Amino acid sequence: MIETTTNLLDIDALRRSCSSCALHEVCLPAGIGRGDLEQLDATVRDIRVLDRGKAVFRQGEAFTALFVVRSGSLKTFVESPGGDMQVLGFHLPGELVGLDGLTNDHYRCSTEALERTSICELPYAKLQKLAGEVPALQRQLMRVISREMVAEHGHMVMMGKQQAQERLAIFLYSISGRYARLSRDPYALVLSMSRYDIANYLGLVVETVSRLFSRMEAAGVLAVSRKSVRILRPDLLVEMCGSHLANACDEKLG
Amino acid sequence: MIETTTNLLDIDALRRSCSSCALHEVCLPAGIGRGDLEQLDATVRDIRVLDRGKAVFRQGEAFTALFVVRSGSLKTFVESPGGDMQVLGFHLPGELVGLDGLTNDHYRCSTEALERTSICELPYAKLQKLAGEVPALQRQLMRVISREMVAEHGHMVMMGKQQAQERLAIFLYSISGRYARLSRDPYALVLSMSRYDIANYLGLVVETVSRLFSRMEAAGVLAVSRKSVRILRPDLLVEMCGSHLANACDEKLG
DNA sequence: CGACTGATTGAGTTTCCTCAAGAACTGTGG
DNA sequence: CCACAGTTCTTGAGGAAACTCAATCAGTCG
Numbered sequence: 422m423i424e425t426t427t428n429l430l431d432i433d434a435l436r437r438s439c440s441s442c443a444l445h446e447v448c449l450p451a452g453i454g455r456g457d458l459e460q461l462d463a464t465v466r467d468i469r470v471l472d473r474g475k476a477v478f479r480q481g482e483a484f485t486a487l488f489v490v491r492s493g494s495l496k497t498f499v500e501s502p503g504g505d506m507q508v509l510g511f512h513l514p515g516e517l518v519g520l521d522g523l524t525n526d527h528y529r530c531s532t533e534a535l536e537r538t539s540i541c542e543l544p545y546a547k548l549q550k551l552a553g554e555v556p557a558l559q560r561q562l563m564r565v566i567s568r569e570m571v572a573e574h575g576h577m578v579m580m581g582k583q584q585a586q587e588r589l590a591i592f593l594y595s596i597s598g599r600y601a602r603l604s605r606d607p608y609a610l611v612l613s614m615s616r617y618d619i620a621n622y623l624g625l626v627v628e629t630v631s632r633l634f635s636r637m638e639a640a641g642v643l644a645v646s647r648k649s650v651r652i653l654r655p656d657l658l659v660e661m662c663g664s665h666l667a668n669a670c671d672e673k674l675g
Numbered sequence: 676m677i678e679t680t681t682n683l684l685d686i687d688a689l690r691r692s693c694s695s696c697a698l699h700e701v702c703l704p705a706g707i708g709r710g711d712l713e714q715l716d717a718t719v720r721d722i723r724v725l726d727r728g729k730a731v732f733r734q735g736e737a738f739t740a741l742f743v744v745r746s747g748s749l750k751t752f753v754e755s756p757g758g759d760m761q762v763l764g765f766h767l768p769g770e771l772v773g774l775d776g777l778t779n780d781h782y783r784c785s786t787e788a789l790e791r792t793s794i795c796e797l798p799y800a801k802l803q804k805l806a807g808e809v810p811a812l813q814r815q816l817m818r819v820i821s822r823e824m825v826a827e828h829g830h831m832v833m834m835g836k837q838q839a840q841e842r843l844a845i846f847l848y849s850i851s852g853r854y855a856r857l858s859r860d861p862y863a864l865v866l867s868m869s870r871y872d873i874a875n876y877l878g879l880v881v882e883t884v885s886r887l888f889s890r891m892e893a894a895g896v897l898a899v900s901r902k903s904v905r906i907l908r909p910d911l912l913v914e915m916c917g918s919h920l921a922n923a924c925d926e927k928l929g
Numbered sequence: 930c931g932a933c934t935g936a937t938t939g940a941g942t943t944t945c946c947t948c949a950a951g952a953a954c955t956g957t958g959g
Numbered sequence: 960c961c962a963c964a965g966t967t968c969t970t971g972a973g974g975a976a977a978c979t980c981a982a983t984c985a986g987t988c989g
Contacts, residue, residue, distance in 0.1 A: 520820075523817045524818055549813065563777045564777055567774060570824065574753055578755070621835065624835040635970080881935090881936075885937050886938075
């Protein structure tokens with residue numbers, strides 16, 4: 422059970438404090454004063470570590486909290502009675518999930534870890550109360566929500582009129598941009614989600630995505646090795662995104 | 676200039692008061708006490724009437740306010756540098772637009788009237804302040820925002836895996852549900868948007884949408900007369916929506 | 930009334946999906 | 960450490976749904 426030990430160490434390593442968090446600038450604390458930050462710290466109930474495939478919450482469950490990715494990654498998706506699903510988005514550190522639950526006190530989509538992932542839990546009742554007292558938090562919360570909406574718009578633009586290759590290019594470009602915001606190497610992507618998830622997210626089938634990766638590798642744009650994708654020619658990738666790029670890249674960088 | 680006269684009468688007819696508004700139950704005032712409602716009234720700066728094709732706000736403009744449709748209808752869309760656009764949604768009375776502007780103080784999409792439309796303007800600074808003081812308003816605001824997000828999820832499910840006919844069926848079903856919420860006849864739809872807009876929204880081309888209307892009319896599901904669409908066989912329409920229906924109809928009814 | 934925009938219908942083409950098989954990776958147990 | 964079963968990914972061939980191009984028709988507005 423070496424795993425468990427590592428797990429515990431991880432939790433320990435992650436200081437339960439927004440002020441000392443590396444994601445400070447891209448997460449909820451952005452633009453919030455020192456004193457108020459302590460209150461936000463107190464609001465974050467705890468940090469959980471989830472193994473790959475484990476759910477943060479499931480569609481239909483009672484809404485209790487919002488969650489922020491601390492490390493790792495998540496996917497959100499909806500399932501229809503028919504059994505098939507639609508991937509709505511992938512979430513990297515600093516990104517918020519659970520907002521759709523506010524409508525009727527039930528989560529309207531499911532969220533799962535794509536790899537070993539740690540998340541901060543923000544009980545909504547507390548957060549709401551605090552936001553009422555701290556205008557800066559209220560503003561930042563709204564800003565984050567709005568960012569999510571803009572991201573969804575980007576997704577729709579992609580699904581609407583883009584060709585398959587443009588979709589994949591835009592997807593990679595978007596991930597790259599978010600890597601940059603996290604100060605990661607934007608040309609060395611690690612796609613924690615399956616090809617199936619990517620295809621579903623893009624409104625394509627697995628085979629098409631696979632073929633596109635191969636084609637883009639043959640064109641010298643990417644070096645693909647299973648989950649690792651290196652962007653060799655960012656200029657060509659941008660070209661492949663087509664004219665909708667401006668929206669798509671703003672999308673997650675907002 | 677009979678038009679102008681009508682216009683003035685319209686404005687007059689629309690009492691500037693949330694408490695007396697017919698949309699009371701589906702709009703921001705839902706669940707808010709009498710006293711607080713008066714404050715909300717004071718926040719609504721004014722009611723504007725827009726002719727068909729006129730913009731509420733344009734992508735890139737400074738963000739100042741949210742808007743609620745009072746009567747008529749709006750479309751929101753993004754334009755890419757390439758010149759093409761993606762319709763993000765259509766908005767009926769009681770629905771809110773402008774939320775995407777919160778990210779960076781600029782609207783990230785454009786909004787236009789699809790017909791003669793009256794809207795309430797909610798200056799965001801005031802609204803935010805009031806929401807801080809009135810928890811019920813804060814809650815309702817969040818609920819409305821969340822409803823928008825759920826609607827967008829429905830849109831994505833549709834764009835993701837649905838066939839053309841399912842998409843149109845889901846679209847009509849959604850409009851029908853929103854009519855019901857507004858206590859309108861849910862089987863007598865007036866589609867204020869062009870076929871082009873519908874096609875764009877659904878991720879299809881005009882010709883396909885046109886063919887689908889014809890096919891659904893031939894099948895006895897609809898009676899189509901230009902912008903007027905009568906749903907003759909709701910049962911068949913539901914069938915045509917496929918398995919994703921549950922999400923799609925919840926979509927706007929949440 | 931005639932020009933214009935918007936909607937419909939038809940014919941041909943393309944992109945992407947479906948079906949099918951094989952290859953590569955994962956992880957589990959001997 | 961390796962073998963094997965299961966999953967995920969890749970590649971190929973054929974087909975279908977929706978797109979493109981083009982012409983006609985219907986409503987609208989000056």
